[in-house]
Structures are given as structure tokens and as C-alpha cells.
Amino acid sequence: MEESAAPRFDCQSCGACCSYSSEWPRFSTEDDAQLDLIPQKYVAADESGMRCDGVRCSALAGEVGKSTACGIYEVRPDVCRACMPGGDDCLMARKAHGLPTL
Numbered sequence: 001m002e003e004s005a006a007p008r009f010d011c012q013s014c015g016a017c018c019s020y021s022s023e024w025p026r027f028s029t030e031d032d033a034q035l036d037l038i039p040q041k042y043v044a045a046d047e048s049g050m051r052c053d054g055v056r057c058s059a060l061a062g063e064v065g066k067s068t069a070c071g072i073y074e075v076r077p078d079v080c081r082a083c084m085p086g087g088d089d090c091l092m093a094r095k096a097h098g099l100p101t102l
């Protein structure tokens, strides 16, 4: 692998995008079969997306900026899959948490 292909940021020591806004982890292009795999305890009461505690997704474990993990990684919503380390959404979330963006 070329060195330039290495990720800029390590999501497992970040989690900023998972604790950015309750509007963030919403369901969008998933089909019902996909959504059925997400444990109900993590789903918002109106079923519009992930249940959040304040701005933090309820499926996020750990401490933002130190060590984090998605509790439903294999079945996480599409918006979560689309957020790429180093992308605009990522940088916005990292900045909001005072984490390095370079």
C-alpha cells in the first residue's frame, strides 16, 4: 500500500461525527430489511434515525477524541457509512470537538 493511501484520522480514537448533532444519524436510503437489523433500543421514538442523547448517538461507546466504537458498526445507517475520514462532514465534526483537522 502506498503511504498516501493511509487514513488521515483514526475513527476509533475519534467518534466526533457520532456526537455532533441529533440530526446527523438519520435514516435515508436504507430499506426495511436493513433497518430491522438495528436494535430497537438505539432507534429514535419516531423511527426517523438513531436515538440520540443530546447530540450523541446512543450506539456510540467510549469517549470522543480518545477511544470510541460504534455499537452497531456492521448494520450502521448509510449516512454513517458515507462519512469518510478527512471528508467535509468529518472535518466539521472534528472541529466542533476541538480535534485536529490537519
Ligand code: SF4
Residues within 6 Å of the ligand: 009, 010, 011, 012, 014, 015, 016, 017, 018, 083, 084, 085, 086, 089, 090, 091, 093, 094
Ligand atoms: S469525525 Fe472523521 S475521524 Fe472522526 S469518527 Fe467521524 S469519520 Fe472518523
Ligand code: SF4
Residues within 6 Å of the ligand: 017, 018, 019, 025, 050, 057, 058, 059, 060, 061, 069, 070, 071, 072, 073, 076, 077, 080
Ligand atoms: S450508528 Fe454508529 S456510526 Fe452511526 S452515528 Fe451512531 S455510533 Fe456513529
